[in-house]
Amino acid sequence: MPAAAPRHPCGQRLIMFNNIYIEEQVAAHPRSRAICERFPQATQISCERYGEVFNPKSQDFRLQKRNPSLILAHKHDGRLLETPEGYGIGGSNNYYFSHMLNCLYDCRYCFLQGMYRSANYVLYVNYEDFIQDIDATLAQANNEPCWFFSGYDCDSLVLEPVSGFAENFLPFFAEHPAAHIELRTKSTQIRSLLKQPAIPNAVIAFSFTPAEVHTALEHKVPTIERRIEAMQKLQHAGWPVGLRFDPMIYHPDYQQQYSRLFAQLFGPLDTTCLHSVSLGPFRLPRSYFRNIVRLYPDEALFAGTFTETAGMISYPPSLEREMTDFCTGELLKHIPEAALFPCGLAA
């Protein structure tokens, strides 16, 4: 069993990799070189395309999650995709992108473990191409407001000290006020954000579940208290912050759990400056659900009663409605209706 990662004096786990796979095409990229220099003890393994390492069938996500490696790659196409119908926080031109595949955290409900065979982290180092695509999309929209959502295939900030993702992307958004970005995260890696002036069109959106769910299912994720502290620091620095309750996880005591969570959150946060709050039901494509159950047959979360509609696994519709209605009602005790967006990203 790999040794537990050592911790920085501030308490955060230090990120370490035993192995770094490097696509030949990006071996000389400055970002690749900087990352490799940061991990001099890591074995560097060359590959032609990252898919050779990431895609083979005979891999076990759960086994690899014990000791994932880092893969540095070039994203050739499909860098920017339109979001599914109904997804958004107020804008009508909505896109999502992923500079990275897989997440340092290990949340048991996460669809990534059902979607990908490998738990290795893929970091696309060609940020400049992503930014070019965002620029082109903005131009095509005649500079109408466009939303760009980060954090679908990964956590937006957890690898920030290594990836420099926010540090490299946010300057573009600072210069293009019509381009809005959401950085969805469970991380407290906000140092790079606090080092730069806040940008009104960049929302740092923190995901939460109740404390009991966090303890049981969100492995390696910072505590609720530490995430609230990070949000407070960002709010104090002028950053728009958002709250994301997506997915909502059922427990027989879910009403008390979510009530307690909302009380815990809305006490310390300045709700007048809260950008947005969104709710999302628990949904997984059937194939992802089956993969995850195969990986974690002992997980009580997946032993409940689910229904399947149009290839998506979810709680029974009546329960899903009940949870959404309850949480909506509770949230509206704390925030105005205009700040609440009840539909999250359907996985």
Place this chain on the structure above:
Amino acid sequence: MINIVTALPAEARPLRDHFKLCDKLQNSAFPLYRNADMALIVAGPGKVAAAAATAVLAGIAPASTTSAWLNVGIAGHAYHAIGSAFIAHRITDQASGSHWYPPQTLAPSLPTENLRTVDLPEADYPEDALCDMEASGFYPVACRFSSSELVQCLKIVSDNNAQPSSAVTAKLCSQLVTDRLADIAQLVHALSDLAGEYNHWHAPHPQLAQLAARWHFSVSQQHQLQQLGRRWQALAGGESLMLEQLQKKNSATEVLQCLRQHLDTLAGNA
């Protein structure tokens, strides 16, 4: 359970002695030795032989559990010292150009290196890889029977530019493996533990077999029963499968219905 594939009897001999692999299977196309936890097969040189031997070993392994796999053997390298040992992190088949990347999930116990499988002994060593003649036959076949994290190749340098392969004797080969037994044993232990944990995760409920013996379950019903057994283990932990109550049922259908109702109640969102 761990399966070890070697090419040469000289490689296998120290492993047989160390792990006390006594039983030689009769009527096997390849020399095959085993104990309760390990099987060792001697393939002969070459990737085709390695692939065939791996498949033979897979055929006699227990079907209900997943085994770990390890290819142990000698290899050449341009400049690595004779006797140095490595785990392969990239295997290339020279003839086809195909690559495989054994996941390095275990804590590193040995350095890792590229490994190139060649069809004939090479006089010129590549500077960036070990050279052997078996790994590209062993690895993809073993991965058909196990998850790739449980399949690894360990190679011991037997020849280099200073001491070419013509100097490698059976006695040297055995000595090189003997000198690395501690490392091999550590890797065997780590892989076996990982396979054991993997099998524990996926073990069916121990009482399902009793139900299957009592009533006739169709293939579809068997799948349903396994799923319900999984849900039972997740929701009811080590609790018994209420066999007394189920014994009163008249058919597999009623058994499944009873289990399902009980589980939905346990789940709390029926």
